[in-house]
Amino acid sequence: MAEDVAFKHIEKTSLIGKRIKKPDAPAKAIGKTRYINDMVLPQMLYGKILHAGRPHAEIISIDTSEAEKLAGVHLVITAKDTPDLKLGFVKDNAPLKSKVLCERDEVAAVAAESEAIAAAAIKLIKVSYKDLPGVFSAKDGLKKDAPQIQENFPGNKSLKFKFKHGDLAEAEAGSDIILDHVFNVHYVTHCCMGTSCAIADFDHNGKLTIYSQTQYPYNYKMDLAPALGIDPGDIRVIQPTTGGSFGAKLDVYPYEPVAAILAQKTGRPVKVLFDREEEFINSPTRQPAAIHLRTGCTSDGILTFRSADVLMDNGAYTSWGPTVPVIMMRTVSGHYRVPVIDFKAQAVYSNNAYAGSFRGYGNVQMTYATAQHMDMFAEELSEKHGMDPIEFHLKNAQKSGEVTPQKSYLRECVLAECLTTAAAASDYVNKHKTYTEACTEEGRYKRGIGLASSIHNAGGAKIHKSDGCGTILKMDDYARVTVITGASEIGQGIDAVISQIVSEELGVPPEHVTLVNNDSDIGPWDVGVHASRTTFIAGNGAKRAAIKAKKQILAAASKQANVTAEELDLRGGYVVQDKDGAAVIRLDRMLRQMHFQPTPDVVMVSDYYEPNSELEGKDHISDHSAAYSHAVHIAEVVVDTYTGEVKVEKVTMAQDVGRVINRMGLEAQMEGGLAFGLGFALSEEMIFEEGRLLNPSFRDYKVPTAPEMPEIEMHFIESDCEEGPYGAKGIAELPTIVIAPAIANAVYNATGIRFLNPPMSPEKVARAIWEKKQADS
Amino acid sequence: MSEIERYIAPNQLDDALEALAGGPVTIVAGATDLTPQITGGKRVYKATLMNIQHIEGLNAVTKKDGKIRIGSLVTVSEIRGNPMLKKHGGILCQAANHFASEQIRNAATIGGNICNASPAGDMIIPFLVLGAAVELARWQDDRIETRSVPLDEFFTGPGRSVARDDELLTAVIFDVPPENSIGFFRKSGPRPALEISTVSIGIGGDFSDGTLKNVRVAFGAVGPTALRGKLTEAALEGKTLNQDVIQAAALAARQDVSPIDDIRATKWYRTHLIGVFTEELLNNVCQN
Structure with a gap:
């Protein structure tokens, strides 16, 4: 036995559930991080795009001659230079347009020596337009005489979804209360701190290296290739540090192929970077929707059916936005136990902005409706039948082992625990009763408390044929670990989580784990950061790879120590006896011994983890996620009934997280997710007039600021998910989904007014209260 | 954005006023309004950009002969933390408290907020309530000439005022309010x-x-x-x-x-x- 291990004993400890620092946080906090936006390559040119700035027009002519003459301009391109290049998964979009279908449409692009020259050149391009009558709402798009937007989609009909389960007529007949409302969910956008950016660089073999903010690097190649007319195999995606994505970078958008085409044609690297106004106008939005929701319930408080008819403004092109019904219908069919379901959704082309994916993905919109209906039932049943509101929720809450009509299998379901925990912690029932009684009394400031819950996929969502993730793990002679994972880091914290998981298995400090995950030529496949999936999927992959490495090390050590591998463990940088922690050998020494022998035994393992979920089929009947999770938010608000200002003072949340992995990262996701939902609920709104965005700035598009953040009390319910790493479930979208209807229900409790159309802006709230006063007097 | 041909940063008021008299000048102090207006294309630079931050004597708050005088370069943060103003012009400190954010308050000047002539200019309201007048200076016959304009006669429209192109706002002045x-x-x-x-x-x-x-x-x-x-x-x-x-x-x-x-x-x-x-x-x- 070597000297340095004599008398050394290392206790078994666990990092799971502890607070792990995010490795890149200090550099980000002090401004040292180099984001893609800061990157400059040798010989790089600056690309700039001319956007149409009008919603619907024919392009009569484009004169680029003045721009081309400007000193420092290398190239000007228009649609004529990019024929037959299409993008989007229904191929209805193009890098550059020959006809204008929305305000952001890319009409021409310039590559120049500097940003200033590129901007000046853009202004020298003369375009002659013939404006056309436009379609500015889904409803108008369906009219018989509506202008046709996309040639290949007659009647402006875009995507359509349907799901039916059970006998609706019978369920309606068996209902004592039927609620019937239309909720109009508005346009909001991601507001990433790092504006959109791409840097493209071709080598002389025709291979493209694209520095991108994408959150799905592997499918990205497949989506980008047809927009360039090249083979997906000839694309290398590098992901430098990015200033947020939140779904905005889950598709290819025209500025990316435009950068690549400029690079291809000039033979120089080309960078396209949006300024903030461009970012507002030319980024995807959240999918707006008119949700006609009907829900039935018996006087005993048992839900009988839900029917939802969703009309969506598709905008001019189809990105991920109009696919959100895939998740909306899981909420309609899975948010509480609902036996009969009738869901349909139709997207309609218009000349408005188009939507992408956005944290919460359809569920933010649908839960805003379903959770208000639940509150309406609770109010009516409490008033007419004296039913306790929590009892009503509990009656309909699913339990572990239940299966929804769409076949979501709720293996570990703790909705009831979430409800009772949040209600008890916030004193919901008493406060709700007190504020209800005070609602009609005189007084300027009214308090309210509101409860909302929802369900969301928490183990990926199998919308692609594989929802898996590859991991390659190697250890060097100094016991340092490198994990090459397919999972992208876009700020969400998988870097900390993977370090923590690998550290847990291999007994090395988390700071001895290096993550390599920003180069598609290096990393194995992964479907991207979305659907609250990364900790679950990539975490499982990292765990499985680390376990393989551990087995290999312990097998080697067992030969040396003359014990079985099962009697050994890795702790604190040592191979130890499992039973008493007695050190056997330092881990780095062990690794060197394995390495330097006639038959070298080097630790290099790989894993591909595919979750046990089923593909989301055309009929939408499948267990499409490896786990499902619930959250309950209880919001306490003060409403200034004169000014209409709603101040959210406190939010009590209880969420099924499966198991806490990195407590600090989890808390940060709860806070960040809530901030998104808060803005959606109260202040954020893209205001359009005939397809033109009127408020493309942070002055007039109001994201919440620090003083608006409420006190947050978090309760993490650990359901111990069998399939998740250490029992964990995906967590990041639910906080955004649940908060808005909780606030809406609290505002109702305070004022007696339902707000079906967010945001609950001061003016809207003040006006509704004033009108109610006029009507009452 | 048009080109800036000359950048100057005078230390003395007379130099600044001479430059103003000499031709089109864009005046910059805290730049908190100017920068977004330029980048947003709502305003263009004139041939000369003059930074007035270094001009001596425009950054003091004084109380003398029953008048309070606030130099045009005094920042919103300075107003917010000034004990004499808290006592004699508390409404100014209240408005300063609600003004933008810490960083903007540190840079934004009183002169800039008034000259920007926004109908929503936050510091204008308390000065109107205090019955303030602004002091405008210009270069005339080789000397500084000043005039006083009551603030409620100063503004003529959004972004517009009675200040002439060759005039610089040097101070805001109001009577020390009575005890009650x-x-x-x-x-x-x-x-x-x-x-x-x-x-x-x-x-x-x-x-x-x-x-x-x-x-x-x-x-x-x-x-x-x-x-x-x-x-x-x-x-x-x-x-x-x-x-x-x-x-x-x-x-x-x-x-x-x-x-x-x-x-x-x-x-x-x-x-x-x-x-x-x-x-x-x-x-x-x-x-x-």
Whole structure:
């Protein structure tokens, strides 16, 4: 036995559930991080795009001659230079347009020596337009005489979804209360701190290296290739540090192929970077929707059916936005136990902005409706039948082992625990009763408390044929670990989580784990950061790879120590006896011994983890996620009934997280997710007039600021998910989904007014209260 | 953006005024309004860009001979933390408290906020309530010539004022308010920080035995310029404050203003808020 291990004993400890620092946080906090936006390559040119700035027009002519003459301009391109290049998964979009279908449409692009020259050149391009009558709402798009937007989609009909389960007529007949409302969910956008950016660089073999903010690097190649007319195999995606994505970078958008085409044609690297106004106008939005929701319930408080008819403004092109019904219908069919379901959704082309994916993905919109209906039932049943509101929720809450009509299998379901925990912690029932009684009394400031819950996929969502993730793990002679994972880091914290998981298995400090995950030529496949999936999927992959490495090390050590591998463990940088922690050998020494022998035994393992979920089929009947999770938010608000200002003072949340992995990262996701939902609920709104965005700035598009953040009390319910790493479930979208209807229900409790159309802006709230006063007097 | 041909940063007022007299000059101090206006394409640089930050004598707050003089380069943060102003012009500190964010308050100057002539300029309201005048200086016959303009005659429209191109705003001056004076400021917007006013309001005067005298009322973001509420003032002047008077003043306030609909608020909401805030501030006066 070597000297340095004599008398050394290392206790078994666990990092799971502890607070792990995010490795890149200090550099980000002090401004040292180099984001893609800061990157400059040798010989790089600056690309700039001319956007149409009008919603619907024919392009009569484009004169680029003045721009081309400007000193420092290398190239000007228009649609004529990019024929037959299409993008989007229904191929209805193009890098550059020959006809204008929305305000952001890319009409021409310039590559120049500097940003200033590129901007000046853009202004020298003369375009002659013939404006056309436009379609500015889904409803108008369906009219018989509506202008046709996309040639290949007659009647402006875009995507359509349907799901039916059970006998609706019978369920309606068996209902004592039927609620019937239309909720109009508005346009909001991601507001990433790092504006959109791409840097493209071709080598002389025709291979493209694209520095991108994408959150799905592997499918990205497949989506980008047809927009360039090249083979997906000839694309290398590098992901430098990015200033947020939140779904905005889950598709290819025209500025990316435009950068690549400029690079291809000039033979120089080309960078396209949006300024903030461009970012507002030319980024995807959240999918707006008119949700006609009907829900039935018996006087005993048992839900009988839900029917939802969703009309969506598709905008001019189809990105991920109009696919959100895939998740909306899981909420309609899975948010509480609902036996009969009738869901349909139709997207309609218009000349408005188009939507992408956005944290919460359809569920933010649908839960805003379903959770208000639940509150309406609770109010009516409490008033007419004296039913306790929590009892009503509990009656309909699913339990572990239940299966929804769409076949979501709720293996570990703790909705009831979430409800009772949040209600008890916030004193919901008493406060709700007190504020209800005070609602009609005189007084300027009214308090309210509101409860909302929802369900969301928490183990990926199998919308692609594989929802898996590859991991390659190697250890060097100094016991340092490198994990090459397919999972992208876009700020969400998988870097900390993977370090923590690998550290847990291999007994090395988390700071001895290096993550390599920003180069598609290096990393194995992964479907991207979305659907609250990364900790679950990539975490499982990292765990499985680390376990393989551990087995290999312990097998080697067992030969040396003359014990079985099962009697050994890795702790604190040592191979130890499992039973008493007695050190056997330092881990780095062990690794060197394995390495330097006639038959070298080097630790290099790989894993591909595919979750046990089923593909989301055309009929939408499948267990499409490896786990499902619930959250309950209880919001306490003060409403200034004169000014209409709603101040959210406190939010009590209880969420099924499966198991806490990195407590600090989890808390940060709860806070960040809530901030998104808060803005959606109260202040954020893209205001359009005939397809033109009127408020493309942070002055007039109001994201919440620090003083608006409420006190947050978090309760993490650990359901111990069998399939998740250490029992964990995906967590990041639910906080955004649940908060808005909780606030809406609290505002109702305070004022007696339902707000079906967010945001609950001061003016809207003040006006509704004033009108109610006029009507009452 | 047009080209800047010359950048100057004089230390002396006469040098600055000479430069102003010499041709088109863009004046910059804190740059908190200028920069977004330039980058947003709402304004273009003139041939000369003059940074006035280094001019001596424009950054002091003084009290002398019954007058308070605030140099045009005094920042909003300096107003906010000035103990003498807290005592004699508390409404200024209240408005400074609600002004943008810490970083912007540290850079933004009083002169800039006034010269930008925004109908929503937050510091304009308390100065109107204090009955302030601005001092404008220019270079004339080889010497500095100054004139004083009452602030309520200074603004002519959004972004426009009576200041001539060769004039520099050097100070804001007002009488030291009497011991029994009061002043309250209120602004609205959906956010507590970094918010452009949906409307703003200030009320001030001399308050003894429940009665207001020498009342001044000012409103922001409800017309082409920040404005004095003459009907409201009349409804309050010499009156003993009670709920009837307060209600009458709130009604008068709604008649004083002529706001527009824009993306930030409708005419209805702005008018509604003016009534609400008038009532609120007068209740504050009563409770004081």
